[in-house]
Amino acid sequence: MVSKIPAYITESQRLCGTGGQPWILEAPFGQTINISLFDFTSPEPGFRREENKESCRRHGLIADKAGKRNTSVCTNGERRQSRVYQSAGNVLQIIFDAFDQHEKNEMPAVVHFILKVEGPL
Numbered sequence: 001m002v003s004k005i006p007a008y009i010t011e012s013q014r015l016c017g018t019g020g021q022p023w024i025l026e027a028p029f030g031q032t033i034n035i036s037l038f039d040f041t042s043p044e045p046g047f048r049r050e051e052n053k054e055s056c057r058r059h060g061l062i063a064d065k066a067g068k069r070n071t072s073v074c075t076n077g078e079r080r081q082s083r084v085y086q087s088a089g090n091v092l093q094i095i096f097d098a099f100d101q102h103e104k105n106e107m108p109a110v111v112h113f114i115l116k117v118e119g120p121l
Contacts, residue, residue, distance in 0.1 A: 002027040006118040009094065022063070023094040027119050033087040034120070035062060035094075039075040040112035059113060060096040064088055075113050084115075 002025050009023060016023045027033050041057065056074030063070050066089025073084060073094070085092075094115065 002033050002117055002119045004119045006116050009115040009117060017094065017096040019095050025092045025094065025117055027090040029090055031090055031120055033092050034083065034118050035085040036116040037073065037075065037082050037084045038114040038116065039080055041075045058097060060094060063093040066091065
């Protein structure tokens with residue numbers, strides 16, 4: 001249950017976050033959920049913001065069925081903290097890409113980020 005007291009999710013919490021078992025975040029009915037990203041990655045060698053304005057390392061997906069849209073969780077090493085998403089309804093799902101790779105017997109990507117989850121401010 002999401003509240004005004006922040007909770008934190010990292011990719012290392014392997015109990016949830018896969019396509020078959022996503023993180024399900026729920027706030028009380030009528031409230032929304034705020035997601036912020038703490039990014040500890042560094043830019044790729046040769047990364048230039050001017051040339052790659054939309055470039056980022058995609059680490060996951062936020063699915064908002066009430067808003068009927070999905071938002072990528074991306075990091076680019078430039079901003080350490082950013083607000084990623086505010087839900088349209090009171091339920092969100094989060095799926096990390098690294099888990100999907102791991103399920104396919106590939107090495108999971110090294111990820112250096114934390115998601116901050118909280119109810120209305």
